[in-house]
Amino acid sequence: MGLMIRSSAIHAAGCYTTTPIRKGVRVAEYTGYRMTKDEADKGYEDSPVTYLFGLGDGTTVIDGHSAAMFVNHSCAANCETEEIDGRVYIVALCNIAAGEEITYDYCLYDGGEDEAICNCGAKKCRGTMYSPEEIKRRKAVARKAAKKRNNKSSGNADKRRKSQG
Numbered sequence: 001m002g003l004m005i006r007s008s009a010i011h012a013a014g015c016y017t018t019t020p021i022r023k024g025v026r027v028a029e030y031t032g033y034r035m036t037k038d039e040a041d042k043g044y045e046d047s048p049v050t051y052l053f054g055l056g057d058g059t060t061v062i063d064g065h066s067a068a069m070f071v072n073h074s075c076a077a078n079c080e081t082e083e084i085d086g087r088v089y090i091v092a093l094c095n096i097a098a099g100e101e102i103t104y105d106y107c108l109y110d111g112g113e114d115e116a117i118c119n120c121g122a123k124k125c126r127g128t129m130y131s132p133e134e135i136k137r138r139k140a141v142a143r144k145a146a147k148k149r150n151n152k153s154s155g156n157a158d159k160r161r162k163s164q165g
Helices: 037-043 132-164
Strands: 003-007 013-017 026-030 032-036 052-055 060-064 079-084 087-092
Touching (some): 032 037, 037 060
Antiparallel strands (some): 079 087
């Protein structure tokens, strides 16, 4: 199977197949230097672009150095990732025609304040590369913070009323 890197409408460069790919076939392996999440966070603290892939429980990451690092996110992906014995493979979810861009759903779960805006253009795009579970978690945290702010500002209004009365 042939893969090529070229300009992508999703994000900068993308990974495309030059030959048809059958459903279930391993398209690529995500390879590169392995490090702890803490090392990656420190090393890439000020870097706007990373090619990190979290393994297992997320304590180890792969710093991508292969064609797989150019596989872009899509909410309507044609591939998925499989972790087998500490190795990460990108596997076709459906038949993929020659010339198509290879994509998988990043399902991000850790990004600090980053919005991780999605540019996939899918009909049912989530608008973010975060997983549905992470989106729910972030919304719950935001609701809790808003409630706390509202309660705090209500308390301040009560204090002002008491001092004026």
